[in-house]
Amino acid sequence: MINEGDSSMTMFARFVLIFSLAVSPGHVQATEPQEISWDTLAPPATVIENPFENLTDDQMDSLRQILRFEARAERSDDAEARAEAQALRKQLAEDGLDVDGLFAARLAIMEEREAAATEVNEDLVGMSVRLPGYVLPLEFKGRKVVEFLLVPTVGACIHTPPPPANQIVHVVYPEGIEVSGLFTPVWITGTMVAQSSVQTVGYVDGQAPVSVSYSMQPLLVEDYSS
Template identity: 35%
Template sequence: MKVLVMKRLLPLITLLLCVNALPCQSSDIKEIQWDNLIPKLPAQDNPLAGLSEEEVDFIEYIIYLREFLPKEVTPENQEYYDEVNNALPELQKKDIDVDKIIADRRNRNSAVNTELDNQEIKLAGYLLPLDLSGNAVTDFLLVPYVGACIHTPPPPQNQIVYAVSATPTPYEVDELFKPVSVTGRLQVKSSSKELYLSDGSSDINIGYSLSVDRIEAYRP
């Protein structure tokens, strides 16, 4: 009787042993770098090719003023507006269209990698609270370098992630731009968030959102 039972159980035992011997499946979490958030785009001709370094520096300066000067002309910024208005006609004579360069850069900087949509990812970066009034955060910006979005032009929106904790437990932050590693579900989702600074506020355009399951301290 025992022999008969063992014969009948032998296939099942063999199957269980085989299953237990299988290697563990790899995690579905994809560890990515900031470059992975930038989609592969067709090569584009450089409109400043062939110019001297001094000419390029001047044009980049005019582009910066054109893009980031306040819309309202004031006595404080009148000098910069005059620089731009004097430079644009001269640049147009050289077939350099500053506004087109700005528009092309914005289009490329807003492009996102749709292949990462709804993927479970892990990404290291620097945590920037949207509200700087407290030490505990449940939502924040994740940026690729220290100083991003504060007193400088923000990174391209495909280099900014709006992160929201999937749990109500806040994450304690004892410094600005705290290096962290975050894990969660990434979504391709454009948005704009208001970042409150000590000297005012600023609207930040964002290309991704992340539902955060885990936040860990990170050492760059």
């Protein structure tokens, strides 16, 4: 006969067994950091129709002139500039072009390019990753860097213009790392976070704001040769 105590122990043993089976090797592996490259930080490209590809150089120049003339007419109520713009519009209409439609497409393309430079890849957000890059120091504690921007290329933000915001990671690492000047190559391991910010990068002769789309408080920062 099984007494009440034995029954309770049997139920507990079954619970432990079921729980251990649920935590399968595949589940454990899913938490392992995934090594990624910089191109995966940008969201998948959206294909947008570009109506300007088939325009002639003269037609493109006319569109630019219309923008200039109409801006001048709006600023100073310039009748001559307004007349020039209307004449160019008429000429392009005779070519079968919808000027207002082209200007609307221009704005859509500009917005799409801006989004492509700033939006994050949602598939990476919350994922444990391992990413290589170069350290651009923001803050030191003693001789160690405790806050920095991880950038994909040497010279980024200093000797060359900043990369797109979604090609920079703001890293806070209280443990700190020792660096040998600017752009020390490292591997960082941690969880990707979508966090827009503007960080101030110092130069010899001043400073400048840099837009960033990602942040990370890494579990590990290693020398790139590791």
